[in-house]
Amino acid sequence: MWNRREFLKGAALAGGVVALPGLSGCAMGSKARGHVVVVGGGFGGATVAKYLRMWSQMGVDVTLVERNPQFISCPISNLVIGGDKQMADITMSYDGLRNTWGVKVLQDTVTAVDAGARKVTLASGGVLSYDRLVLSPGIEFMYDQVPGLETEAARDTVLHAWKAGAQTVALRKQLEDMKDGGVYALSIPKAPYRCPPGPYERACLVANYLQKTKPKSKVLVLDANEEITSKKGLFTKAFEKYKGILEYRPNSELREVDAASRTAVLEFDKVKADVLNVVPPQRAGDIAAKSGIKLINNRWVDIDWLSFESVNTPGVHVIGDAIFPAPTMPKSGHMANQHAKVTAAAIINLLAGEAPSSTPLVMNTCYSFVDSKNVIHVSSVHLYDAAKKTVMPVQGAGGVSAAANELEGKYALSWARNIWADMLV
Amino acid sequence: MKLLRWTLAVGLIGAMGAVHAEEKADPNLARNLAATCANCHGTDGKAVAGSGAEALAGTDKAKLMQKLMDFRSGAKPATIMHQISKGYTEAQLELVAAYFAARK
Ligand SMILES: Cc1cc2nc3c(=O)[nH]c(=O)nc-3n(C[C@H](O)[C@H](O)[C@H](O)COP(=O)(O)OP(=O)(O)OC[C@H]3O[C@@H](n4cnc5c(N)ncnc54)[C@H](O)[C@@H]3O)c2cc1C
Numbered sequence: 001m002w003n004r005r006e007f008l009k010g011a012a013l014a015g016g017v018v019a020l021p022g023l024s025g026c027a028m029g030s031k032a033r034g035h036v037v038v039v040g041g042g043f044g045g046a047t048v049a050k051y052l053r054m055w056s057q058m059g060v061d062v063t064l065v066e067r068n069p070q071f072i073s074c075p076i077s078n079l080v081i082g083g084d085k086q087m088a089d090i091t092m093s094y095d096g097l098r099n100t101w102g103v104k105v106l107q108d109t110v111t112a113v114d115a116g117a118r119k120v121t122l123a124s125g126g127v128l129s130y131d132r133l134v135l136s137p138g139i140e141f142m143y144d145q146v147p148g149l150e151t152e153a154a155r156d157t158v159l160h161a162w163k164a165g166a167q168t169v170a171l172r173k174q175l176e177d178m179k180d181g182g183v184y185a186l187s188i189p190k191a192p193y194r195c196p197p198g199p200y201e202r203a204c205l206v207a208n209y210l211q212k213t214k215p216k217s218k219v220l221v222l223d224a225n226e227e228i229t230s231k232k233g234l235f236t237k238a239f240e241k242y243k244g245i246l247e248y249r250p251n252s253e254l255r256e257v258d259a260a261s262r263t264a265v266l267e268f269d270k271v272k273a274d275v276l277n278v279v280p281p282q283r284a285g286d287i288a289a290k291s292g293i294k295l296i297n298n299r300w301v302d303i304d305w306l307s308f309e310s311v312n313t314p315g316v317h318v319i320g321d322a323i324f325p326a327p328t329m330p331k332s333g334h335m336a337n338q339h340a341k342v343t344a345a346a347i348i349n350l351l352a353g354e355a356p357s358s359t360p361l362v363m364n365t366c367y368s369f370v371d372s373k374n375v376i377h378v379s380s381v382h383l384y385d386a387a388k389k390t391v392m393p394v395q396g397a398g399g400v401s402a403a404a405n406e407l408e409g410k411y412a413l414s415w416a417r418n419i420w421a422d423m424l425v
Numbered sequence: 426m427k428l429l430r431w432t433l434a435v436g437l438i439g440a441m442g443a444v445h446a447e448e449k450a451d452p453n454l455a456r457n458l459a460a461t462c463a464n465c466h467g468t469d470g471k472a473v474a475g476s477g478a479e480a481l482a483g484t485d486k487a488k489l490m491q492k493l494m495d496f497r498s499g500a501k502p503a504t505i506m507h508q509i510s511k512g513y514t515e516a517q518l519e520l521v522a523a524y525f526a527a528r529k
């Protein structure tokens with residue numbers, strides 16, 4: 001390490017002009033000191049932990065608290081449900097964060113935030129002090145909106161599989177056990193929910209599996225929305241390929257569930273299924289929603305888009321699915337990763353006594369499989385708008401695939417490997 | 426540190442005139458913009474080996490710029506880069522290309 005004062009003096013003597021950009025870049029990174037606690041080791045949390053270490057040149061201490069022992073990816077989990085991939089393909093260790101980046105990873109649950117004292121409480125009994133706190137807890141299901149799913153037994157029968165893990169395995173098992181001629185029904189909540197195209201991808205991949213192995217079966221898509229919420233034209237085409245096996249019903253909001261008979265109760269109709277898969281309505285994860293942090297619509301966290309800091313709770317940054325999104329911004333893993341990078345940069349500046357960047361830019365891509373090989377994408381770029389104080393889509397950028405294609409099937413898997421490495425390795 | 430920066434700014438004014446010293450450029454802008462590409466091209470443009478993604482790290486800046494501008498104009502066929510590259514100004518792409526070119 002050079003002595004900064006000497007270096008500056010030398011640079012000034014040498015004229016200063018040429019040396020300035022590189023110099024201040026380094027000085028910024030190495031000046032930040034402090035302890036950041038990150039809650040949640042998913043797409044947002046793992047990324048922010050790594051980038052805080054990397055961009056501060058290991059100057060900022062980071063503790064990551066995650067309740068699960070390993071990372072299990074929601075992206076690609078629909079391929080596990082469809083039988084094209086295994087759980088091992090979507091399961092990764094936190095060792096890279098520990099060993100390469102020196103992040104202290106604790107397998108624990110944060111039960112309370114004391115933002116005044118800058119402390120969090122752990123389920124195991126400990127307390128952690130922080131200079132800055134990042135919450136990336138993902139979503140909580142609003143089971144109160146789905147009568148009939150109050151008990152654990154009901155929830156073990158009527159699965160969501162909208163957090164990858166045991167439920168992914170269980171849903172795959174239900175589909176394997178289903179008889180030929182059975183009905184798989186998927187209930188989609190009103191937007192906004194985690195991963196707008198995710199349910200339609202799942203419907204395609206289940207239909208693909210059933211078409212090949214149990215062709216007398218049916219896939220019934222019960223969508224609370226009035227139309228397909230993402231890549232509508234492309235999914236409509238994909239659904240046509242599954243004609244006879246897949247039926248799409250818009251405006252089909254779930255009112256109630258009878259778990260024992262696997263029946264979905266709609267406004268005017270009752271649908272009895274052999275495998276009933278309900279994605280419940282969602283809100284910010286409990287630790288963000290129940291810590292006095294300001295929410296919008298009682299569901300999503302209200303943040304300052306320059307730093308992702310809560311608008312009413314200084315020192316607490318919230319990223320990923322838990323936040324109230326900017327216009328047209330989806331709740332995706334790709335986007336959570338991008339939130340994380342803006343936040344890491346902002347926190348390093350703040351810890352060094354500097355203002356966050358005034359021009360944050362984020363971009364999104366969601367790839368969806370419509371069968372084992374063919375993929376469609378939607379992409380967008382979003383830039384901070386100082387007048388609107390939010391992040392707005394860049395006009396003329398982004399778009400969707402021309403048609404489902406195999407090349408993007410390869411790119412989608414490549415995306416997964418690179419984003420997993422970007423957050424964990 | 427404040428004092429140091431002040432000293433530096435004074436030095437700058439002396440060297441290149443007062444006007445430029447007023448605009449405080451974000452020294453991390455290139456790094457931050459380049460990080461938006463990492464989801465697909467790897468951290469700092471170092472793609473996962475065998476993933477099929479093009480590594481950008483260490484590629485000549487002019488070559489990267491040429492490809493990005495060709496994506497933007499449509500001269501270079503693409504599944505997605507034509508849509509992504511239009512989300513960045515030419516100046517932003519210059520910063521990103523220079524950043525990746527400097528990675529080893
Ligand atoms: C089927 C499906 C397919 C998807 N496909 C894609 C896709 O192709 N591309 C894409 O970009 N996105 C996709 N997504 C969306 C993506 O998974 C989410 O947007 C992303 O996971 C959000 O990241 P996050 O960090 O907000 O939450 P998560 O990744 O869910 O991480 C939250 C973490 O916090 C932990 N946690 C929560 N509370 C606490 C606490 N109090 N203490 C300790 N730990 C806690 C949880 O255990 C969890 O690990 C898909 C989602 C689903 C369900």
